[in-house]
Amino acid sequence: MVKIDEETIQKFKESMRGELIRPGDAGYDDARKIWNGMIDKHPALIARCTGAVDIINAVNFARSSKLLVAVRGGGHNVAGNAVCDGGLVIDLSRMKSIRIDPASRTARAEPGVTWGELDRETQAFGLALPGGMVSTTGIAGLTLGGGYGWLTRKYGMTIDNLLSADVVTADGQFLVASKTENSDLFWGIRGGGGNFGIVTSFEFRLHPVGPTILGGILLHPLAKAKEVLQFYREYMTTAPVELTVAADLATAPKAPHLPEHIQGTPVLVLAICYVGSIEEGKRIIQPLRTFGSPEVDLVGPVPYTALQKMLDAAYPPGWQYYWKSEYVKDLSDDVIDILVDYAANRPSQRSDILFEYLLGAVNQIGDDETPFSHRNAPFVVALGSMWYDRLEDEENIKWAKDLWNALQPFTTGGVYVNFLMTEGTDRVMAAYGKEKYERLVALKNKYDPTNFFSLNQNIKPRK
Structure with a gap:
């Protein structure tokens, strides 16, 4: 485990608007648990972020301190990559802002939102987003991996309805990814998982459904x-x-x-x-x-x-x-x-x-x-x-x-x-096919050449 002096940790804590949790703190054991009871890991620090600035500060702190990083959204993460031993968990589960624009039929949502929480807001306007068959699923992980659900056959996958995303990259940059801005990154996050950065906000297209x-x-x-x-x-x-x-x-x-x-x-x-x-x-x-x-x-x-x-x-x-x-x-x-x-x-x-x-x-x-x-x-x-x-x-x-x-x-x-659970590179390649996998490797080389974001269904950069 990397040793970090107390002064550095305190400076990081003071930079956060959210909470920084350490072993021995009240609530540490609850904060390190995830949905899958098989996963039992003990991070050195858990940064409960409240917004993009907290995330940027956490990324910069982890990079300069050479800490292993796990990123936690609002949902399940069956493979257990949302938590780590001895590193920093960048916890987004408290980031739950949702804004619906019924006129344009769009939604803007933060990465801690679950499907049930998003449905509550969209259904107030007779709208819905395809994706998720269990309401406790997090929108972030599901979206970044694809997103099947009850509405998929009619309206496509969640990624097919993603209009833009705000992303913090491994070097602490804040980028907008869409078809017109950083379009290569936008392509990558629509199925490539959390390999290229941390999404701080998603913009989705909605469809008339229900109530x-x-x-x-x-x-x-x-x-x-x-x-x-x-x-x-x-x-x-x-x-x-x-x-x-x-x-x-x-x-x-x-x-x-x-x-x-x-x-x-x-x-x-x-x-x-x-x-x-x-x-x-x-x-x-x-x-x-x-x-x-x-x-x-x-x-x-x-x-x-x-x-x-x-x-x-x-x-x-x-x-x-x-x-x-x-x-x-x-x-x-x-x-x-x-x-x-x-x-x-x-x-x-x-x-x-x-x-x-x-x-x-x-x-x-x-x-x-x-x-x-x-x-x-x-x-x-x-x-x-x-x-x-x-x-x-x-x-x-x-x-x-x-x-x-x-x-x-x-x-x-x-x-x-x-x-996927933790099943190795061959299985990750099987999710994309050889040609797309190589394209994703090129993106990884550009946006995360050191594999800072490694705890995911990992696409390894090629040196």
Whole structure:
């Protein structure tokens, strides 16, 4: 660990409008914890920033002190890069300013904002931003990696709706990134993650959505999952882009609104969002509601904000999370058999297998427009191993890895960067493809040649 004299630390503390937290301070243990309970790191300093100047001062302090730096937004960060041992955490979670311009249908938001907080503001004007399927997700990390959500098939990914960003680079410069200013940096942050700087403010394009939409869930017992998924596969290829249906092999919660006989049992969940006329939506989803006679049908008119919180309870903070993910070429019978078999043999009943049909507005964007790749992949599959007891780490991690290995013959070879754990350079390259990865390396050489921002899905500069 780097030794820093007390006078230097005090000068840094005095330069901050926000709080500087150190080991032994009240609140240190809470401040170092993140959503994934597997992550247990002890930073030397945590700088809770309140604005761009705090961030600039933190970057300059860390650079001059040769400290390892982690950057924390407002959400999950399953891989654990939001915190570090012995270094400085630049914590943006208190930066929650949101400004909506209903006339221009734009939003300006700071990096500590979560999706639920943004939805609350945008929905007051009947507007929404594509991205996020769990309201506790942070907008910063999701945006920088791409951003799938309920509205993606209709309105594109979050990065496709990013208009500009304010960025603090590794040398402490404050830059505006847009199509007309620092356009190379703007290209890089739309999928390249936190490799090139810290975004202090995002400007987004919004779309008319809600406040009431058609949404909810259908539940089938696991025994019927194969035939329902075969139907789902064919149905989604002709479904309008206004409709998103995420399929989840999970466990039915013990909840009073569910029939007692299905609570706590393995199920297939079809989670539905239709953006458009509710009556038209009811007509379109009728085949889904009738095929296989779902045990539970909780689909109806709901507030869009309620839909965005629908899956929250399935992903509580503090549990152990280990993810693997792939794009699959097709939801073939072989793939379905593998998914259903592994769902039936989960060591933890809290683990799930979530997959989503993606095609629509996503693959209408030119592939070269952003670093984000694999826009033509029809399905993304997220293997979410989740458990509580650390003594059960090995078997739960093994389950996810074994399932991932079983799927390899059916995958595209690509991966969604926001679903990566710490999996090495080859997997980061797989998120972008060789050509785009080399372009990102060139950007890294320009904006962060020393790899100051290394705790991320890292694109290493080339010396």
